[in-house]
Amino acid sequence: MLRLVSHPDEVKIVSKRFGLGAANIDRYLELGGYASARKCLAQGPDWIINEMKASNLRGRGGAGFSAGLKWSFVPRNSTRPKYVLVNGDESEPGTCKDHLIFLHDPHAVIEGTIIAGLAIGAKLGFIYLRGEYRYLLEIMEKAVADAYARGFLGTHIFGSNIEFQVITQTGAGAYEVGEESALMESLEGKRGIPRIKPPFPAVVGLYGGPTVINNAETIATVPHVIEMGAEAYAAVGTPRNGGTRLFSISGHVERPGVYELPMGYNLKKMIYDVAGGIRGGRRLKAVVPGGSSTPVLLPEEIENLGMDFDQVGKAGSMLGSGGVVVIDDRTCIVEFALRTISFYQHESCGWCIPCREGTDWLKKSLTRFHAGYGVARDIDNIQYIAENMMGRTFCPLGDAAAMPTLAFVKKFRNEFEDHLNGKPCPFAKHGAPELTVV
Amino acid sequence: MSDETMALFSPRLAARFDALVLKYPLRRSALIPMLLYAQDEIGYLSDAVIADVAQRIGITELEVRNVASYYSMLRFKPAGKYNVQVCTNISCMLRGGYDVYERFQEELGIGHKGVTADGLFSLEEVECIGACCWAPAIQVNYDFHDELTPEHVAGIVAGYRGQAEAEGTVSLA
Ligand SMILES: Cc1cc2nc3c(=O)[nH]c(=O)nc-3n(C[C@H](O)[C@H](O)[C@H](O)COP(=O)(O)O)c2cc1C
Ligand code: SF4
Ligand code: FES
Numbered sequence: 064m065l066r067l068v069s070h071p072d073e074v075k076i077v078s079k080r081f082g083l084g085a086a087n088i089d090r091y092l093e094l095g096g097y098a099s100a101r102k103c104l105a106q107g108p109d110w111i112i113n114e115m116k117a118s119n120l121r122g123r124g125g126a127g128f129s130a131g132l133k134w135s136f137v138p139r140n141s142t143r144p145k146y147v148l149v150n151g152d153e154s155e156p157g158t159c160k161d162h163l164i165f166l167h168d169p170h171a172v173i174e175g176t177i178i179a180g181l182a183i184g185a186k187l188g189f190i191y192l193r194g195e196y197r198y199l200l201e202i203m204e205k206a207v208a209d210a211y212a213r214g215f216l217g218t219h220i221f222g223s224n225i226e227f228q229v230i231t232q233t234g235a236g237a238y239e240v241g242e243e244s245a246l247m248e249s250l251e252g253k254r255g256i257p258r259i260k261p262p263f264p265a266v267v268g269l270y271g272g273p274t275v276i277n278n279a280e281t282i283a284t285v286p287h288v289i290e291m292g293a294e295a296y297a298a299v300g301t302p303r304n305g306g307t308r309l310f311s312i313s314g315h316v317e318r319p320g321v322y323e324l325p326m327g328y329n330l331k332k333m334i335y336d337v338a339g340g341i342r343g344g345r346r347l348k349a350v351v352p353g354g355s356s357t358p359v360l361l362p363e364e365i366e367n368l369g370m371d372f373d374q375v376g377k378a379g380s381m382l383g384s385g386g387v388v389v390i391d392d393r394t395c396i397v398e399f400a401l402r403t404i405s406f407y408q409h410e411s412c413g414w415c416i417p418c419r420e421g422t423d424w425l426k427k428s429l430t431r432f433h434a435g436y437g438v439a440r441d442i443d444n445i446q447y448i449a450e451n452m453m454g455r456t457f458c459p460l461g462d463a464a465a466m467p468t469l470a471f472v473k474k475f476r477n478e479f480e481d482h483l484n485g486k487p488c489p490f491a492k493h494g495a496p497e498l499t500v501v
Numbered sequence: 502m503s504d505e506t507m508a509l510f511s512p513r514l515a516a517r518f519d520a521l522v523l524k525y526p527l528r529r530s531a532l533i534p535m536l537l538y539a540q541d542e543i544g545y546l547s548d549a550v551i552a553d554v555a556q557r558i559g560i561t562e563l564e565v566r567n568v569a570s571y572y573s574m575l576r577f578k579p580a581g582k583y584n585v586q587v588c589t590n591i592s593c594m595l596r597g598g599y600d601v602y603e604r605f606q607e608e609l610g611i612g613h614k615g616v617t618a619d620g621l622f623s624l625e626e627v628e629c630i631g632a633c634c635w636a637p638a639i640q641v642n643y644d645f646h647d648e649l650t651p652e653h654v655a656g657i658v659a660g661y662r663g664q665a666e667a668e669g670t671v672s673l674a
Contacts, residue, residue, distance in 0.1 A: 065635050154628070154629060155629070156591050156628070158633065159635070161631070162631045162632065194572070195574070195630050198643055233537060234533065235537050235573075236572045252529035253529075311634050319592075319636070355590075388633075391595075402589070402594055403591060406590055406629070494599025
């Protein structure tokens with residue numbers, strides 16, 4: 064059973080029903096559920112979109128785009144049907160928050176999907192979960208069936224003349240399918256190769272129709288924004304960064320877990336206070352602030368770092384998916400970099416050359432390097448390969464692989480040098496891939 | 502539906518497929534879920550499964566193979582009855598994921614993508630499974646086990662072995 068955690072600094076908005084049995088529709092209703100959808104039904108699309116814009120809710124999937132703004136891009140009149148697509152592919156290493164939403168509060172996802180549908184004038188929404196989340200898919204399916212039985216979904220939702228249907232869907236193992244256009248391809252029964260943009264999904268998306276795609280946490284937040292009111296929600300966070308975030312704190316901390324904290328919460332406090340500090344009284348070496356694709360930060364860089372999109376961006380990294388991975392002083396950064404790049408090499412869809420070949424060469428170089436067969440020139444070469452991937456790939460996965468690599472080399476060059484010329488790795492072995500290529 | 506098809510899938514799954522192909526605005530959207538559900542029942546995507554699914558969707562077998570080969574959970578040969586998937590990605594690695602993975606290798610006597618001789622277990626090193634805060638984590642088929650240490654491994658294996666014995670399905674082959 065996935066342990067729930069809590070801390071006095073938490074502001075429980077999205078997680079307020081966790082552990083309260085809200086997967087049961089009666090319980091969800093008791094806890095105030097579906098009131099926001101009813102309210103939106105009465106208020107109409109313009110009001111919803113204005114509320115969403117005013118809330119400063121930014122996408123929780125990684126890029127942090129304003130949800131209200133994204134919704135407003137959908138053309139009012141479209142000859143093609145419009146769709147809402149909920150991204151529950153959650154595959155960015157270090158991220159496990161959508162997992163808890165589907166487990167504890169599936170109706171919040173449905174309610175948010177309904178509201179997004181009302182806002183853009185869609186009659187159909189899809190909730191896509193990664194294939195590994197089968198037990199969560201079953202929870203979602205049950206919740207959807209219950210919502211249909213109550214008339215919250217269907218041809219006359221909440222007794223109105225408005226139709227809204229929801230379909231759940233499963234993936235089958237592929238990180239790249241989390242990318243929005245690859246997700247649409249997957250939902251259309253194809254390989255998850257991304258599409259060229261523009262046109263953007265809001266104009267031409269799923270089945271060629273205008274589509275709003277949002278992360279599951281973004282969507283599950285929507286009913287709370289409506290319930291609290293946009294201003295109150297925005298006030299919880301920092302300027303331009305409304306509300307709270309579910310931070311997945313993992314790695315070498317005493318109390319790993321998913322904590323809901325206000326946007327802008329200090330990262331150092333998050334590690335030392337909220338998550339109980341470094342495990343076993345060790346020293347902090349580095350922290351990956353927003354999932355494995357975000358550049359690593361050093362202890363001195365987190366002193367006054369508020370965890371919102373803008374502040375983390377200014378610090379040279381990204382808030383990403385909110386996956387905070389904490390690394391202690393016994394960890395080999397070369398090995399950590401190798402395990403990180405192995406993932407991107409495995410998950411590259413192979414469509415474009417800089418990503419397909421670049422991730423492969425980076426993995427080979429780092430494998431050789433960590434095994435003690437590295438030469439000084441390799442360090443520059445790793446940097447050179449990564450630099451040449453940046454901005455030259457078809458979708459952002461290439462950057463997602465290159466960015467952390469560049470940061471590891473830049474910030475821990477001495478550790479790379481410590482591995483040179485046959486020197487054994489000076490750190491505890493974690494077991495990253497052994498030398499298979501020389 | 503031919504007799505051959507009836508025999509391939511259980512009546513329950515066949516009925517589910519009949520509903521699935523009508524569920525989406527486009528028939529083909531049913532493809533990936535169908536492949537996964539078929540694999541859950543048959544064990545892997547056999548030639549017969551691929552032919553049947555292709556026919557149900559109305560696309561060629563080649564198209565089905567082309568799509569299926571993209572997704573890491575789909576496979577073209579049998580795995581064990583219990584497919585043990587050990588995450589060794591960063592959050593799990595930092596908390597001993599590789600030690601857990603090594604212990605499974607010893608306990609089962611197989612490596613990555615290996616299958617035990619009795620067909621009961623297979624082993625895979627996998628990427629992040631979305632349980633990073635409860636690392637190290639594994640999945641056995643679709644069941645999660647979290648906050649593991651190598652000491653848990655023998656018990657997990659014994660548990661599934663006992664389950665198979667209770668069902669009287671010790672061997673798949
Ligand atoms: C390689 C790659 C993987 C991604 N994986 C996910 C994912 O698993 N879940 C997710 O919500 N967004 C993921 N995204 C971001 C989506 O493309 C998209 O921006 C997001 O779902 C939009 O929702 P939001 O605006 O609510 O954040 C990924 C992006 C890329 C480039
Ligand atoms: S960047 Fe990588 S994942 Fe994206 S299209 Fe190119 S090869 Fe595929
Ligand atoms: S890194 Fe292992 S579950 Fe995420």
